Amino acid sequence: MLRQSIRLATPSKSLTAVANNRLRVMQGWLGARVNMSTTSAATAPEADxxxxxxxxxxxxxxxxxxxxxxxxxxxxxxxxxxxxxxxxxxxxxxxxxxxxxxxxxxxxxxxxxxxxxxxxxxxxxxxxxxxxxxxxxxxxxxxxxxxxxxxxxxxxxxxxxxxxxxxxxxxxxxxxxxxxxxxxxxxxxxxxxxxxxxxxxxxxxxxxxxxxxxxxxxxxxxxxxxxxxxxxxxxxxxxxxxxxxxxxxxxxxxxxxxxxxxxQPNHKYALSxxxxxxxxxxxxxxxxxxxxxxxxxxxxxxxxxxxxxxxxxxxxxxxxxxxxxxxxxxxxxxxxxxxxxxxxxxxxxxxxxxxxxxxxxxxxxxxxxxxxxxxxxxxxxxxxxxxxNQPSKPLTLTNTTTWTEYPHARFGLPSEEEIRRVVRGEVQGSGPLQLTTDEVVEVFAKKTGGKIGVREKVAEVLSRKVEQGPDGKLKWID
The missing domain is CATH 3.90.226.10 (2-enoyl-CoA Hydratase; Chain A, domain 1)
Incomplete structure (x- = not known):
């Protein structure tokens, strides 16, 4: 019956009108959904x-x-x-x-x-x-x-x-x-x-x-x-x-x-x-x-x-x-x-x-x-x-990896201990050294590829921790 009614109507106008009406309804519904989604997203709290x-x-x-x-x-x-x-x-x-x-x-x-x-x-x-x-x-x-x-x-x-x-x-x-x-x-x-x-x-x-x-x-x-x-x-x-x-x-x-x-020029380490x-x-x-x-x-x-x-x-x-x-x-x-x-x-x-x-x-x-x-x-x-006291519920870690020193410490500035070993000639394969303070600085600048901050750090440590003996050798002050 419905199909017969549609066929009896003028196809070019009736079908176009129905299609357009449905399109407008769909667009309105989609628009409402988009607006609802946008509003929801705007009001929902972001993850921490x-x-x-x-x-x-x-x-x-x-x-x-x-x-x-x-x-x-x-x-x-x-x-x-x-x-x-x-x-x-x-x-x-x-x-x-x-x-x-x-x-x-x-x-x-x-x-x-x-x-x-x-x-x-x-x-x-x-x-x-x-x-x-x-x-x-x-x-x-x-x-x-x-x-x-x-x-x-x-x-x-x-x-x-x-x-x-x-x-x-x-x-x-x-x-x-x-x-x-x-x-x-x-x-x-x-x-x-x-x-x-x-x-x-x-x-x-x-x-x-x-x-x-x-x-x-x-x-x-x-x-x-x-x-x-x-x-x-x-x-x-x-x-x-x-x-x-x-x-x-x-x-x-x-x-x-x-x-x-x-x-910065003339910057002095706060704890120095x-x-x-x-x-x-x-x-x-x-x-x-x-x-x-x-x-x-x-x-x-x-x-x-x-x-x-x-x-x-x-x-x-x-x-x-x-x-x-x-x-x-x-x-x-x-x-x-x-x-x-x-x-x-x-x-x-x-x-x-x-x-x-x-x-x-x-x-x-x-x-x-x-x-x-x-x-x-x-x-x-x-x-x-x-x-x-023995722990009642000891901590369980997700893996067994561990170490006693940081494995990537080389990416930071050299430590005082590293500088001490160079001054005392204790670096493996180096033998006893007789270096000036400038030469010690250059050792670390070369070792780190000229890393920014190395010269300042080494110079600051040497200013506190070494003195020059009568033989011209640097002496580390413990």
Missing amino acids: VLHRKQLSSRTFILNRPKALNALNLSMVRNMTPQLKAWEKSDLCKVIVIKGAGDRAFCAGGDVRSVAELAQSGQKDVAMDFFGEEYQLNHMIATLKTPFVAILNGITMGGGVGLSVHAPFRIATEKTLIAMPETNIGLFPDVGGSFFLPRLDGETGTYLGLTGQRLTGIDTVFAGFATHYVPSERLPALEDRLSELETDSHEVINMAIEDFVSEP ANRAAIDRCFRFNTVEEILAALEKEKTPFAEETIATMRRMSPTSLKVTLQQLREGRHLKIADCFKMEHQLSRQFLEDHDFVEGVKALLVEKTNKPKWQPDTIEGVDRETMLSAYFR
Whole structure:
């Protein structure tokens, strides 16, 4: 009947009208769907970590700029499986991590949420954050795929853990790095027991106990970063990395070197003036001895350092010092396992919850530590509680790879230990050397292919650590 009606109608007009009507209805419906989709996309919250693919590079973007990209468990669980997938991909030649915005790479872990869980009795849930965070840190440390961390802004605590174990760490003029955990009743974790003792001299002990900040190119001189690139060059650098068709660490290092900047004329490493005092005072194995040594200095630096340490959690100071002394001799996997046990004990005790409450929640900046003096923390009790108890639930790492020294340390500036060996003629195959300071500088400039910052770093170390004997030979001052 319907077909007959259509045939009886004028075909050219009736069929065209029906088709046009249906087309208008369909266009309207599609338009509504498009608008609904657009509205939904505009209102849906973005992920806290974004993933980007560009040619051969893969990028994590920490995407909580209003929270200074502070790391939470959701972000850890976002990155971990994706990192595993990229590690297995033949198309991925380099992995990059950076923060959204230009204020922070990552200002630390979400310790406020962890402390709230601990205070409410959910300590096992709180431990999930530490455990999974350390697993991710260890994974970054042991990746075969080159990993580049761009530290453009504040980088503290958990942000250091996401970057410092990587072969390439890029600082900019906006970089600010610190490990301020003793200030909130915690300890410098995320592998701090491994990387801090391996900084020059007692630099790591000083930074771990005091939470002192370093900025810009000073983070390269200290060993936190491997390269200094002005922030305006970062987009071009990222494009260059994405164009590489190899996963060779050497090639990636050369690509980054094309974008680095010379240190500013007459720039002086921020810690240089006090490095000798830092080594003298922080070489001891008890906090009391360190404070006594600082008191003997009778300098503004020493007085300020004493005042800073007296504000910190006494328990945190003593645990941190022991942690760093233990970590100096441990492999990186064992450091994370030790820190996992330490974090569990901190959740059981008073100071961590108290520190977070006073500094981050109520913001009174007047935590009531227990004990409230360094002298009041019994060393044997501390050792028994934090270091001698067998862990009830030890940390399980996703792979067995480990080592005692960073395998890619050559991409950073030379360490004081490397410079000492050259001065003393202890480099394998070199025999005893008689070099001038200029010649020592040239040895390292040649060895690193003229890496920017090498001359300044070596010259600064030599100015503190060598003297010329009557025979003209350089003598290293221990």
